[in-house]
Amino acid sequence: MSLKYKKVIITGATGGIGNSLVKRFAEEGAIILATGTKEEKLNDLKKNFSSIQIAKFNLEEHSTIESFIESAVQKLGGLDILVNNAGINLDSLTIRMSEENWKKVLDINLTSTFLMCKSAIKKMIKNKSGKIINITSIVGHTGNFGQTNYSASKAGTVAFSKSLALEYAKKNININCVSPGFIKTEMTDKIPEEYKKMLINKIPAGDLGTGDDVSNCVVFLASDKANYINGETIHVNGGMYMA
Numbered sequence: 001m002s003l004k005y006k007k008v009i010i011t012g013a014t015g016g017i018g019n020s021l022v023k024r025f026a027e028e029g030a031i032i033l034a035t036g037t038k039e040e041k042l043n044d045l046k047k048n049f050s051s052i053q054i055a056k057f058n059l060e061e062h063s064t065i066e067s068f069i070e071s072a073v074q075k076l077g078g079l080d081i082l083v084n085n086a087g088i089n090l091d092s093l094t095i096r097m098s099e100e101n102w103k104k105v106l107d108i109n110l111t112s113t114f115l116m117c118k119s120a121i122k123k124m125i126k127n128k129s130g131k132i133i134n135i136t137s138i139v140g141h142t143g144n145f146g147q148t149n150y151s152a153s154k155a156g157t158v159a160f161s162k163s164l165a166l167e168y169a170k171k172n173i174n175i176n177c178v179s180p181g182f183i184k185t186e187m188t189d190k191i192p193e194e195y196k197k198m199l200i201n202k203i204p205a206g207d208l209g210t211g212d213d214v215s216n217c218v219v220f221l222a223s224d225k226a227n228y229i230n231g232e233t234i235h236v237n238g239g240m241y242m243a
């Protein structure tokens, strides 16, 4: 995919999809800075992929995002690709949802994506090129019971990415989304077995997806092969939702 020596920041690298992203970008020869909130998991990642750099970073600390990007660019020696993959869900029915849990999900999933993109794009404009891939979700398109905060954050990410793509297309910067369906990770491990069975029945492919299903698509969008794709969302969901 021609990602050799491309400098990439991957957020949420310690999660299920993040692990696969690190693996696929490493296979393609990219220079990787992997971030997450859990130090132990970051160290495990480094054991498996010795060439990567790691940085513990909490995306909730919005005021530190600009300086984080600055230090990441120093560490990597530049910035070609940003993958905003970190995300959380705090599910409950809306009438029971606290404002705190609404805000926390929006802060991490949407506002931090805005701030990461804002800082990264300043660097990419100077480079005269860049690729940003934001990880959204099927439920940002379909809605989901108990996930008004999460689905709003993911739908917001899609609309944000389209507007951003319009603003910076002429600067040779591509901003796209990958929208996974239900993927086998810690996030979906939390789904009760009964509900998981019901979900699987609704997936034409007959099973949850894997991290690699998602990361293969991200790697493609990060490559020169996707230069004419901008403001798009690619769905990776086993046919569960066809846009």
Ligand SMILES: NC(=O)c1ccc[n+]([C@@H]2O[C@H](COP(=O)([O-])OP(=O)(O)OC[C@H]3O[C@@H](n4cnc5c(N)ncnc54)[C@H](O)[C@@H]3O)[C@@H](O)[C@H]2O)c1
Pocket: 011, 012, 013, 014, 015, 016, 017, 018, 035, 036, 037, 038, 057, 058, 059, 060, 085, 086, 087, 088, 108, 135, 136, 137, 138, 179, 180, 181, 182, 183, 184, 185, 186, 187, 188
């Ligand atoms: N697993 C799925 O079925 C699925 C489906 C659709 C979309 N997604 C999206 O894919 C992305 C990755 O999901 P996953 O399943 O690998 O999740 P996961 O729970 O396995 O990993 C989440 C990652 O986000 C990081 N993170 C959480 N809070 C953070 C914070 N405050 N600051 C920085 N990093 C933080 C964690 O450290 C971890 O690395 C998320 O954006 C998620 O919403 C997942």
